[in-house]
Amino acid sequence: xxxxxxxSLESLRANKMRSFLTMLGIIIGISSVIAIISVGxxxxxxxxxxxxxxGINNVTLxxxxxxxxxxxxxxxxxxxxxxxxxxxTAQIETLMQKFPEIETLSLSDEAGRxxxxxxxxxSSVSLTGVNFGYAQANKVNLVRGRYIREAxxxxxxxxxxxxxxxxxxxYGSIDSAIGSRIVxxxxxxxxxxxxxxxxxxxxxxxxxxxxxxSELETGAYIPVSRAKKDMPYKNFMSLTVIPRAGTDxxxxxxxxxxxxxxxxxxxxxxxxxxxxxxxxxxxxNSVMNSLSLAIAAIAGIALLVGGIGVMNIMLVxxxxxxxxxxxxxxxxxxxxxxxxxxxxxxxxxxVMGGLIGIVxxxxxxxxxxxxxxxxxxxxxxxxxxxxxxxxxxxxxxGYYPANKAARLNPIDALRYE
Amino acid sequence: xxxxRNLTKRYFxxxxxxxxxxxGIDLSIKAGEFxxxxxxxxxxxxxxxxxxxxxxxPSGGEYELDGTPIQHLNRSQLASVRNHKIGFIFQxxxxxxxxxALKNVELPMVYAGIKKSPRSLRAKKLLDMMDMxxxxxxxxxxxxxxxxxxxxxxxxxxxxxxxxxADEPTGALDSKTGHRVMDIFLRIHxxxxxxxxxxxxxxxxxxxxxxxxxxxxxxxxxDEAGSRAGGSADG
Ligand SMILES: Nc1ncnc2c1ncn2[C@@H]1O[C@H](COP(=O)(O)OP(=O)(O)O)[C@@H](O)[C@H]1O
Ligand SMILES: [Mg+2]
Numbered sequence: 231x232x233x234x235x236x237x238s239l240e241s242l243r244a245n246k247m248r249s250f251l252t253m254l255g256i257i258i259g260i261s262s263v264i265a266i267i268s269v270g271x272x273x274x275x276x277x278x279x280x281x282x283x284x285g286i287n288n289v290t291l292x293x294x295x296x297x298x299x300x301x302x303x304x305x306x307x308x309x310x311x312x313x314x315x316x317x318x319t320a321q322i323e324t325l326m327q328k329f330p331e332i333e334t335l336s337l338s339d340e341a342g343r344x345x346x347x348x349x350x351x352x353s354s355v356s357l358t359g360v361n362f363g364y365a366q367a368n369k370v371n372l373v374r375g376r377y378i379r380e381a382x383x384x385x386x387x388x389x390x391x392x393x394x395x396x397x398x399x400x401y402g403s404i405d406s407a408i409g410s411r412i413v414x415x416x417x418x419x420x421x422x423x424x425x426x427x428x429x430x431x432x433x434x435x436x437x438x439x440x441x442x443x444s445e446l447e448t449g450a451y452i453p454v455s456r457a458k459k460d461m462p463y464k465n466f467m468s469l470t471v472i473p474r475a476g477t478d479x480x481x482x483x484x485x486x487x488x489x490x491x492x493x494x495x496x497x498x499x500x501x502x503x504x505x506x507x508x509x510x511x512x513x514x515n516s517v518m519n520s521l522s523l524a525i526a527a528i529a530g531i532a533l534l535v536g537g538i539g540v541m542n543i544m545l546v547x548x549x550x551x552x553x554x555x556x557x558x559x560x561x562x563x564x565x566x567x568x569x570x571x572x573x574x575x576x577x578x579x580x581v582m583g584g585l586i587g588i589v590x591x592x593x594x595x596x597x598x599x600x601x602x603x604x605x606x607x608x609x610x611x612x613x614x615x616x617x618x619x620x621x622x623x624x625x626x627x628g629y630y631p632a633n634k635a636a637r638l639n640p641i642d643a644l645r646y647e
Numbered sequence: 648x649x650x651x652r653n654l655t656k657r658y659f660x661x662x663x664x665x666x667x668x669x670x671g672i673d674l675s676i677k678a679g680e681f682x683x684x685x686x687x688x689x690x691x692x693x694x695x696x697x698x699x700x701x702x703x704x705p706s707g708g709e710y711e712l713d714g715t716p717i718q719h720l721n722r723s724q725l726a727s728v729r730n731h732k733i734g735f736i737f738q739x740x741x742x743x744x745x746x747x748a749l750k751n752v753e754l755p756m757v758y759a760g761i762k763k764s765p766r767s768l769r770a771k772k773l774l775d776m777m778d779m780x781x782x783x784x785x786x787x788x789x790x791x792x793x794x795x796x797x798x799x800x801x802x803x804x805x806x807x808x809x810x811x812x813a814d815e816p817t818g819a820l821d822s823k824t825g826h827r828v829m830d831i832f833l834r835i836h837x838x839x840x841x842x843x844x845x846x847x848x849x850x851x852x853x854x855x856x857x858x859x860x861x862x863x864x865x866x867x868x869x870d871e872a873g874s875r876a877g878g879s880a881d882g
Contacts, residue, residue, distance in 0.1 A: 240745045240746075241745060244745060553741075554743060554744075557741045557743065558743075558754070558758075559702070559726065559729070560700070560702055560729060560735045560741075561729070561730065561735070561754055561755045561758060561802070562726055562727065562729040562730020562731065562733075562755055562758045562759065562806070563726060563730075563758045564723055564726045564727075564758065565722060565723070565726070567757075567758055640702045640703075640725075640726075640729075641697055641702045641703040644697075644702065
């Protein structure tokens with residue numbers, strides 16, 4: 231066997247250019263498979279980490295317009311729920327008691343976008359009313375001062391937690407921000423707040439990319455009760471809960487869904503919903519999977535073409551070496567010896583193509599991962615699998631020519647010029 | 648060793664044309680004989696030799712090699728006969744071009760399933776015997792005609808066959824080299840007691856053989872002793 235492989239290596243070396251051209255199909259096929267898998271992995275990893283940042287375990291619940299009846303979507307007549315349709319603080323408290331799985335409940339409400347200003351210095355902010363649980367649900371990382379407390383919420387105090395970016399823009403340093411007063415202008419109002427804390431702003435791929443040249447907008451958090459003061463609606467359209475560790479997310483989400491469904495059973499316009507990020511992630515994965523599948527199909531075609539190329543070149547090789555086959559048969563070679571020799575040659579050809587393809591694919595995958603901005607990773611079994619697969623191509627497409635060589639009539643082969 | 652009765656070989660080159668290459672050969676060669684076959688080009692010498700060597704099949708008649716009726720063997724058994732009983736030597740050497748002299752000599756032993764170390768040991772010994780030991784790692788295109796033929800003879804002897812079949816082994820060599828090769832065959836016959844069938848164009852070389860068979864148009868026309876049998880080619 232080793233003998234045969236060495237022998238076939240020699241005959242490939244004798245026809246370098248031809249061997250390379252034959253391998254091309256396999257090189258392209260294998261390298262694209264490797265590249266797709268590694269870039270796909272990188273993409274999945276990066277999307278997963280982005281979702282994890284947002285809290286993959288969080289369950290969002292809220293109300294939405296019933297879709298039955300008004301089938302067509304008209305952006306001009308987007309319905310706004312009345313306060314009585316929304317979830318009240320009392321309902322939310324009942325929910326907390328009904329579901330012991332809930333560890334933290336996060337409430338937030340947009341209180342308008344605008345600018346924080348001190349003298350001539352400004353910083354773009356989106357004013358958000360939050361409760362105590364919001365920080366945990368959204369992984370707000372406090373670096374100075376304190377976060378909004380229950381007492382702040384109960385008293386609806388005019389306090390604010392700003393980002394380090396805002397603090398630096400306005401005060402020059404985060405330390406001097408604490409305790410100072412700041413004016414925030416929104417489309418709706420001008421309000422004065424006391425800065426009680428500074429959190430670290432984290433750029434996230436999902437949280438809106440700032441247009442080049444435009445100023446970075448960061449969140450400024452105020453007590454939700456304070457935010458509600460300036461807003462027409464006191465109740466909530468949505469909220470986020472963090473379940474305790476070990477909770478079955480699918481089951482929990484279903485239970486919440488059912489509970490809200492009952493709560494809104496008699497409401498003709500609005501219904502309750504609950505969903506979990508994990509299901510979003512799974513659907514993203516499935517989009518990616520079908521994309522990979524499409525590219526894999528193309529790679530498969532390249533491999534098929536490559537295999538046919540191997541078969542073709544092996545048929546040429548058998549014809550060219552008919553006389554040599556005759557000599558070998560005169561020396562007593564069995565059909566199986568000849569068959570093995572040519573199959574080994576085809577395997578050598580395809581495996582070499584496979585190895586070159588792997589190297590090329592790793593290069594492409596590396597570049598692709600860098601582009602996606604995720605760490606490059608490729609399981610070893612993928613590489614082993616590809617080597618095995620190219621071996622299989624060699625055997626599959628090499629068998630017919632090899633068998634043709636083996637079945638040659640000894641004297642006809644020997645007399646062949 | 649070789650028994651042929653009314654052996655024929657015909658080729659159909661499309662009806663109604665039929666070429667009779669061998670027209671009823673009766674031939675008996677005993678173990679240890681040294682037989683020269685002479686005759687004009689196209690008279691059927693190679694065809695006869697290929698049938699003797701189990702490379703080709705007769706169209707009619709009977710052929711027994713060492714008591715085995717060759718017609719009744721399958722492909723695999725025929726390959727085995729060629730591997731173990733026969734050593735072929737050709738006019739155009741027919742060495743495998745991408746294999747060294749040593750690998751060429753090892754090849755019949757590879758096909759016989761002999762393990763690496765005894766195989767290369769024997770191949771080296773045979774090449775030494777042919778004065779080719781120093782060039783065992785040379786490739787065929789690095790060897791002269793005479794050297795190639797000596798490698799080919801070593802290869803034919805690899806599995807210690809009973810019969811050596813040489814089809815004009817000196818045909819591609821100048822007369823001096825041809826005589827040296829002829830001497831090797833005479834020596835092998837003398838020392839190894841092998842049955843040798845030797846096709847030649849050279850009347851001079853045929854005379855040195857104990858038995859000379861002349862073929863004309865596919866028939867044996869004479870079968871007699873060589874006039875200078877027992878002598879040496881260089882003599
Ligand atoms: N496959 C074949 N088909 C038709 N004719 C053949 C074939 N092989 C050999 N012959 C014919 O058989 C005759 C004998 O050939 P061969 O045995 O090679 O002669 P020699 O060796 O005596 O020169 C030639 O006339 C040749 O043309
Ligand atoms: Mg001839």
